[in-house]
Amino acid sequence: QYFESTRRAIKDHTCDAEEELGVIFVQCLEDSLSRCTIQSQDAHCIGRLQFALNNLRADPHSLLYLQAVASARFGLSILADYILHLLDSTEQPTQLMATGLNLARQLCSPPYDQQILFFLLKLLVKRRGTDVLNGLQPIYELRWLEERMLEHARTDEEIIPDYFVVIGDTYKSVRETVAQAILRESSAPLDDALNTLTGIPNMTKNSHAVLVLLALYREVTMRRAYADCARHVAGKTHDLLEEYCRSAPGFPGWARDVGNRLLNNSLTRQHNLPIIVTPGQSDQTRAAAAVALHVLLAIESSADDALMGPFVYMLKQPSRLAESFIPTMAEDHFATVQGAARGNRGTKWHTCPRGHPYFIDDCGGAVSVGKCFCGAQIGGLDYKLVDQNIEGARQHDASETGHILGQVAMRSDTVAPERKLSSVCCALVRLLMHAAFMWASCGEDPQLVLAVAAIVKPAVPVDQLPRFFWEHFEKDVKGFAKAIGHTPDDASVVLHTFLDRLVARQRGRGAGVGNGTLKSKQERQAWENEFSRQCIDPVLQEIGRSARMWMDRVVNDERVGNNPLMRWLYELEAPPGAQSSPSLWRFRARITIEHLTATLDQQFAGKPESQQPRVLKQFLKEERNLRVLQHLPQILQLQRMLLEKFHRRLAVHEAVTFTIGQFLRGLPSDRDKREFTGLIEIFKRVWEYLGAEVLTHGRLKPTKAENILRAVTLDTPIAFLLPTSIEGKGRCAMSLVDYFINCIHNEFVAQFRN
DSSP states (O other): OHHHHHHHHTTTSOHHHHHHHHHHHHHHHHHHHHTOOOSOHHHHHHHHHHHHHHHTTSOTTSHHHHHHHHHHHHHHHHHHHHHHHHHHSSOOOOHHHHHHHHHHHHHTSTTSOTHHHHHHHHHHHHHHOGGGGGSSTTSGGGHHHHHHHHTTSOOSSOOOOOGGGGGOHHHHHHHHHHHHHHHHTOSHHHHHHHHHHHTSTTOOHHHHHHHHHHHHHHHTGGGGGSSOGGGSOOHHHHHHHHHHHHHOTTOOHHHHHHHHHHHTTOSOSOTTSTTSOOTTOOHHHHHHHHHHHHHHHHHHTTTTOGGGHHHHHHHHOGGGGTTOOOTTOOOOOHHHHHHHHTTSTTOEEEEOTTSOEEEEOTTOOOOSEEEOTTSOEEEEETTEEOTTOEESOOOSOOOOOSBOOOOGGGSOSSOOOBTTBOHHHHHHHHHHHHHHHHHHHTSSOHHHHHHHHTTBSSOOOGGGHHHHHHHHHHHHHHHHHHHHTOOHHHHHHHHHHHHHHHHHSOTTTTTTSTTSOOOSHHHHHHHHHHHIIIIIHHHHHHHHHHHHHHHHHHHTSHHHHTOHHHHHHTTSSOOTTOSSOGGGGOOOOOOOHHHHHHHHHHHHTTOOGGGSOHHHHHHHHHHHHHHHGGGHHHHHHHHHHHHHHHTTTSOHHHHTTSBHHHHHHTOSSHHHHHHHHHHHHHHHHHHHHHHHHHHHHOTTOOSSGGGOOOOOOTTSBGGGGSOOSSSSTTHHHHHHHHIIIIIIIIHHHHHHHO
16 A cells, blocks of 8 residues: 555656655565564575566566565575575585575576576675686586576686776776787887886886786786687797896886796796686686785885885895784783773772682772682672782783784684774785785795794794785685675775775875884884875775776776676676666665674774764674674573583593583483583584684683684583683683673773773
């Protein structure tokens, strides 16, 4: 009734008004379907797809048709997530979801609107990048999707997108000049191009070199991606370009070396790294390698920029960063908590018998007895502390120097903010840092490599450093895409825009941030704040309004733009033969925590502290851990139930051999099995989520390797779930609770009060 009354009210308006009403209705219904509370999302997906299949042949102007469109969009959205799950695993489709894939196949085939097919492909591309389209073939149930896609794609040759075109027309001109030099087997076009670049205002020799080297990478190095050796640049042409890199008058020394390595596809001595171009590499790997190269050129060309100092040292003089506080690394926040508590005069800190700090407010005198989370008595009476409580708390700072992120498997997919750095800024700085360290560890100078190895904690074997930093770098690229709320393809475009700004920015504006060696926490934070303000914030402010325009440059590039499938997927034009309004099938980004955080970062980038939504930003900064805090009651309940179950019944030596699986199988009732299984599953998920942080930053983490909990399985000894305040297998369980209470809850409340 509401829809019909609204349509009657706008009947005298333009056709666009009725079309807009239909789009609003579809979006609202799709959102309401997403919020439905159901037992099985998979079954809900099948029901919606079946409803769409039955009703998408209705009158396009009817309410029933719009309901069918919303149902199809919702069902295909769930199905797209399931397809990505299948591509990432070795699982076979369940019987229920195999039905869903079959319904999708019917919807994506005539006589239904082919825009449905493109909508499903857009969902996949927007969530994983164009690389996902190359991985459909191995899954039998998805071969129909690849066949339907290939009907619309160019298949005569592989098209590798050139994300460098976001730099602008100057780069495209240099790229075409390199192509002409290859075709004519002459360096004359390159000489002419350099002379032209010299006349451009604010274009330095380093800027010239960066453009030429990027063009060489695209036109020469990237030809190694083709298995046909006839397409590689070799012989006379190769020698001519090599001579040009050695002797071109406008080429800086660093650029001559990089140019020679690009021409020979030998950027690194580590031939197992993806930065060596080979046939069969994925689009995402190639995109990441292109970003890594651009980072190298940006740092090399910025040696005289004070603000780039830390990255220059990482690449060229890592020994100067020995015992330095590396950017974005976590630090000890206990001093912050102490500072917040000083807001009330008389507050005094004390330590419980087991070493845990606590404070007494007001006058600081003990007037009541309480319990520490570990069970020990704290406080006192008549201004006297109870036995074994110590007046005062630790004063030393436990912050560590060096690279302390550990192995990449221990890192979360979501980048958490650090200090005043937002998630986006943190991801960008880490990306530059890991790329710089990777290039340094790939070098020929063994002293340089050893200096890098000395920075990494815990230690990594020297021969594994390049792969170690490359994996971190790949993680950073994915984390950056998630932080800005865009696809991996969009993220590549934003990264190249940012790096181009680094190359082009005015030098010498980084004065006042120290010498770049970051020997104190204060120096590190000052540098982080200044680098974010000068280099990152200006680009962040543009992402919202310019990201689409930047991506259009890539898709409109003649190397990609003549592929109709790419133009349809990026909605530059509607596919031919559409049976309904294209606006009904446009991609719509999900509203998520990451989306909100990215929007806030872009909206308030560069604005003074007084205008920032400080409480909201602090909450979003801590949201990843605060979200897990909801499980603290269940973990405490599990520990209490286990302690009651085994009190005086299980010896320590038995607990280390008695597994979780044996315990669950021995429970007498189904009710107990369900309850314990559910609680142990929560503990398992929380440990997967927080375990790395607890083992890195937890105050009660175990010191012996045999007491470290790696993963929770049915074969894990039950001792790991039984908390203990002394060194033992239960130390991780105790450290997890301590981390929940002190490092997540109490620190956040203290910062809020501050």
